[in-house]
């Protein structure tokens with residue numbers, strides 16, 4: 468089974484079209500009629516859509532992806548720009564309504580709710596995706612707790628070979644947005660402690676990153692892939708990462724991710740807008756035995772670690788921002804970052820403070 472990941476795409480600009488035609492070509496070359504796309508949010512820049520009939524649904528989604536068959540579904544999540552505001556309901560509901568109508572009409576955009584799950588099964592391999600609304604500032608405390616409780620129960624219940632969680636905001640990142648804010652940090656930690664999963668994916672920062680984060684005794688891979696529609700050239704700072712996080716790859720180039728799943732591994736490939744392969748990484752399946760043991764152990768120590776982990780992660784973050792070293796080779800990181808920066812410079816680019 469294979470699928471694509473694409474984030475921060477809804478600009479309606481040339482960059483979105485470049486990435487769209489690269490994916491279209493890749494799908495055709497690989498004869499991937501059964502594939503699908505995980506949309507990582509910021510679907511419509513700058514402030515989402517004002518109604519279900521907003522023309523931006525056409526100019527920033529339907530047109531850019533018109534050469535991709537309607538059979539290939541985009542499972543979208545909500546980014547900060549899709550709300551258009553920092554708190555409250557904002558414009559996100561129009562995207563949900565659009566998603567419901569689009570699904571009924573058997574079109575591409577799928578978004579039944581602000582958070583939801585879906586399952587894919589092909590050739591004895593099953594993956595369940597848990598799509599989050601990570602805009603916790605737009606949700607009430609009760610809504611956040613409800614989301615956490617419902618999703619963690621569903622993750623725990625899932626019998627899929629792979630359990631993949633995604634949302635718009637970064638958990639760890641060396642670029643402009645940095646690591647998760649305290650509220651989200653706590654939410655994601657809690658979710659993992661209640662019900663472990665195999666991978667967390669997001670957009671928000673307009674680059675590609677693969678980070679192995681230590682959480683408890685586990686290593687959890689994190690993917691950032693927000694290069695579907697806008698280029699920018701923010702300075703990066705590897706010191707944003709704490710010493711528990713290991714940066715494996717970083718690139719500022721436009722493009723997308725392609726993931727091939729077998730029962731034992733997920734093969735992640737990052738490609739640029741010309742379909743040049745930038746990086747390939749294998750995520751190996753944790754043994755089931757360990758997985759169950761870890762979940763049990765965590766559940767027992769949950770209440771103790773809950774109060775600790777919050778302050779701990781916060782102080783870690785503060786330390787990290789003051790310039791604590793990380794395990795990764797900074798030299799090679801700087802090399803790859805400056806290489807990708809110089810490539811980006813040669814293109815015209817659009818910048819936005821609130822990406």
Ligand SMILES: [Zn+2]
Pocket residue numbers: 509546547548635670671672821822
């Ligand atoms: Zn964003």
